Amino acid sequence: MKLSLRQLQIFCAIAQQGSTTSAAIAVSLSQSATSAALNELESALDTRLFDRVGKGLVLNNNGQALLPQARSMLENALQIENSFLPGHAELKTRLRVGCSTTIGNYVLPLILGELRQSAPHLRVDVDMANSMAIARKVADFEIDMGLIEGPCHLPELSAEPWLVDELLIVAGQRHPLALKSQVTLDDLRTAEWLLREPGSGTREEVEQLLLRHLHDLAETRQIGSSEAIKHVLAQGIGISCLSSRVVRDLLTSQDLIELPHALPGLSRRFFLIRHREKFISSGLERFWQSCTQFASQS
Template identity: 60%
Template sequence: MRLTLRQLAIFRTIAQHGSTTRASAVLSLSQSATSAALQELEHALGAQLFDRAGKRLVLNVNGQGLLPQAIQLLEAAAQIEDGFQHADIGGRLRVGCSTTIGNYLMPALMKALSKRAPKVKVDVIMGNSADIARHAAQLSIDLGLIEGPCHLADLSARLWCEDELLIVAAAEDPLAKTAKVSLHQLASARWLLREPGSGTAEQVSELLLPHLKHWPHTQEVGSSEAIKHMVAAGLGISCLSRRVVGDLIAQGQLVVLRHGLPALTRPFYEVHHRNKFVSRAMEEFLQILEGFPSAYRRPCSA
């Protein structure tokens, strides 16, 4: 067999960093050794794996097909090695998550994992749901936890939790003193919304726009934490997770608006590449998601 794990490991690193220069720095190899390993791999396969775009190497169709297979082989080899060296589950897990999940649910998930597999190290990558889904599709993370559905064909998606969304306003906002806010009042209000690509933004649009029909007064803000404080300052209203706004509601700075809309809930999904090798560490984490406490698996009560 002409293929080696070393060649595949170097190929994976080049694919992740986009150049032999960056890959060689990560691998602590000379650039010539890194380039030579790539050439050996391409020669063994009889196919070019990258297109050259200036100084950047971009995976072509051949490389895109090879990458998930290479990662699966490398992770399987690492799992074999780890199984002989350690009786307990160890290794490193790369979990991507949206900001709401990262801020409010990941601490509990990591605590549960630390009890089941204390030797597993978890790297947490945070971003909006679209970014996390792309990371999972590119295999730069082991799995992602996102808000709302995923539209990338290479990913396997599984519902693991539901979240409750609330329409909130500042305590002194006139709408907060209204017994029941009408659809016209909601449509005419100033809205503070997450940016495109955010799972919250996508879900809020799908839940509210069919009822409100139009949204003339909106501003985009790249953080739910920032939005809730802007709402508390009287700059507009918003629709956010109860987990995000619960503290300011308890303090009396925010008020939940009463309305005639259906219950506002959204799903949280776990996503990973369809060809992802499931390590023992990843399997433990998936089991934690499967057994997530029932108090968190359904929308929070009002």
């Protein structure tokens, strides 16, 4: 066999760090040894994996194709090592979990609290980003699984429907629509809407739900987090459609008002996602079960 796991580990480190100098620090080698390992790998594969841009290295098409395969092989090798350690070694390994921001702020802390009681040796590192970015990281084996706010469109991923999330149309108490006893479809259509960025699960779901009934939104403004949106709303600026989990506190304080409208109830599903070829360790299975148990109790 021409390839070694060490070469693949170094390749992944260079892809992440962008240079052999930084990668050498990450893998505890000299810069010359790191460069030599990359040269050996490219020679074994008879292809270049990076484009040389100035002093940096950028993955080319060949490198991008290899990266998820290399990460998968390294993951499987790590699981083999762990399976032969004494005791419950798999539950002592770290999981890398990605989640969208609403889940990360309002749902995941509750699951981690339960895990600390039932599986105290399980460590979970959390990566928060929008749903599209999390799905891409799961597909590339950068993280073990994802918890996202909308359906997943990548064929290499398995997606399991999870929580049902109620969506509310809200505005600040000083907004003109907050004073109306009934908000019409035309009111909603012509209002200034505050929406998440493209790629957000919230943005995708809200647009699908609203446009089904309103057909068009006359004016929209993009803001990069639901937390920021709700605080801008509280200043009387615009209206939005957000998770009830996100706005519960400001509804209680009456800084936000749920607008009375004629639309049917709005809701969406959260999803659990993982790569179809992902090795399911006992630690990952335990975390997945905790997520499904949380849904059954909610």
